[in-house]
Amino acid sequence: TNTSKRKGSELTGDERPAVKAKPRSEKNRVLVTGGAGFVGSHLCDYLVARGDHVICLDNFFTGSKDNIAHLLDKENFELIRHDVVEPILLEVDQIYHLACPASPVHYKYNPIKTIKTSFIGTMNMLGLAKRCRARFLISSTSEVYGDPLQHPQTEEYWGNVNPIGERSCYDEGKRAAECLTMDYHREHGQEVRIVRIFNTYGPRMALDDGRVVSNFVSQALKGEPLTLFGDGKQTRSFQYVSDLIEGMVRVMDNDEHIGPFNIGNPGEFTMIELAEMVKKVVNPNAEFMWVENTADDPSRRRPNITKAKTLLGWEPKIPLQEGLLRMVDDFKKRLHIEEGTSKA
Numbered sequence: 001t002n003t004s005k006r007k008g009s010e011l012t013g014d015e016r017p018a019v020k021a022k023p024r025s026e027k028n029r030v031l032v033t034g035g036a037g038f039v040g041s042h043l044c045d046y047l048v049a050r051g052d053h054v055i056c057l058d059n060f061f062t063g064s065k066d067n068i069a070h071l072l073d074k075e076n077f078e079l080i081r082h083d084v085v086e087p088i089l090l091e092v093d094q095i096y097h098l099a100c101p102a103s104p105v106h107y108k109y110n111p112i113k114t115i116k117t118s119f120i121g122t123m124n125m126l127g128l129a130k131r132c133r134a135r136f137l138i139s140s141t142s143e144v145y146g147d148p149l150q151h152p153q154t155e156e157y158w159g160n161v162n163p164i165g166e167r168s169c170y171d172e173g174k175r176a177a178e179c180l181t182m183d184y185h186r187e188h189g190q191e192v193r194i195v196r197i198f199n200t201y202g203p204r205m206a207l208d209d210g211r212v213v214s215n216f217v218s219q220a221l222k223g224e225p226l227t228l229f230g231d232g233k234q235t236r237s238f239q240y241v242s243d244l245i246e247g248m249v250r251v252m253d254n255d256e257h258i259g260p261f262n263i264g265n266p267g268e269f270t271m272i273e274l275a276e277m278v279k280k281v282v283n284p285n286a287e288f289m290w291v292e293n294t295a296d297d298p299s300r301r302r303p304n305i306t307k308a309k310t311l312l313g314w315e316p317k318i319p320l321q322e323g324l325l326r327m328v329d330d331f332k333k334r335l336h337i338e339e340g341t342s343k344a
């Protein structure tokens with residue numbers, strides 16, 4: 001026929017081979033990269049409990065098998081040891097892309113690997129999402145706002161980030177990951193979602209994590225002084241992990257809005273106020289120790305969450321004091337502190 005002589009690009013809509021419908025599995029197949037980490041393991045718990053088929057992928061750089069050990073015998077949970085810097089072939093419907101060290105101590109340990117994880121890792125996972133026609137969610141960070149000149153931070157704010165500093169491997173890595181995510185969306189029409197996570201804490205944070213809440217809680221439990229960096233007047237807004245998971249799932253499952261969405265708790269505290277609260281809740285005898293601050297430490301941070309509230313009906317529920325209490329038992333167990341024997 002005449003049509004067979006035409007070039008592919010000249011085929012009319014009717015003549016084009018039909019795009020094969022994506023086979024629908026009974027279960028939603030969800031990939032969670034970084035699934036053995038602090039946030040990832042809580043997300044796996046949530047998705048497994050609601051009946052999704054969850055594939056947890058992790059290279060165990062900062063994550064741990066202990067975090068997901070209780071899921072290993074579930075029929076709807078699989079674990080793959082893999083590094084996202086290398087491509088992988090899987091069949092999935094949704095991808096939560098979390099793989100990336102998140103604590104400054106960990107991401108500065110091997111900064112080149114950190115930015116490779118953010119850029120190449122995200123590119124690989126977006127490529128996988130494209131092949132599977134899966135919806136892709138990137139776990140970005142409040143660090144994209146850098147040391148913010150706008151306060152509180154809305155999603156429209158472009159940030160104030162040092163491109164060549166010690167935190168850049170993480171901050172700029174995440175900014176590049178957001179950029180890639182939007183470019184895959186614009187060029188290929190992919191379904192993407194962006195969450196900007198503000199400081200989150202809770203059970204299963206690594207004991208050597210180095211982040212402020214886990215430091216203070218384990219120091220207080222061990223009867224060691226709480227290490228306050230700099231003048232302790234810098235602020236952060238702390239979100240309990242269950243609130244984050246609720247928000248991330250809302251962002252992923254909503255059919256209209258790409259984001260970015262700030263997901264955080266707007267309660268803002270100086271590090272001195274946080275130390276006072278840990279002292280009150282965990283160990284009234286705790287002492288403070290002043291330590292030199294790290295480079296480029298943002299002086300304040302607080303999310304404006306109007307967008308997530310208005311478009312998704314999401315807001316955090318757990319206040320700081322209650323969240324701290326909820327993580328104490330887990331930290332006691334892992335620090336081998338028996339009830340009644342802590343220095344508290």
Ligand code: NAD
Pocket residue numbers: 033034035036037038039040057058059060061062063064082083084085097098099100101102103106117121139140141142196197198199200201206
């Ligand atoms: P985490 O360090 O506990 O978890 C990160 C997980 O990713 C770990 O299990 C680690 O082993 C894995 N990982 C790292 N590099 C990898 C690689 N190359 N290949 C495969 N796996 C790799 O940190 P988290 O707090 O659970 O953070 C999870 C995500 O949330 C990160 O993307 C982080 O940037 C983002 N985030 C977290 C916070 C927070 O306060 N917890 C704030 C902002 C953003």
Ligand code: UDP
Pocket residue numbers: 103104199210211212213215216227228229230232234236271293294297298
């Ligand atoms: N910080 C502190 N003592 C610690 C660890 C951190 O005072 O033992 C401070 C740190 O200087 C920063 C804030 O706590 O101002 C939050 O640091 P974290 O590493 O938890 O997260 P991020 O800097 O990424 O927000």
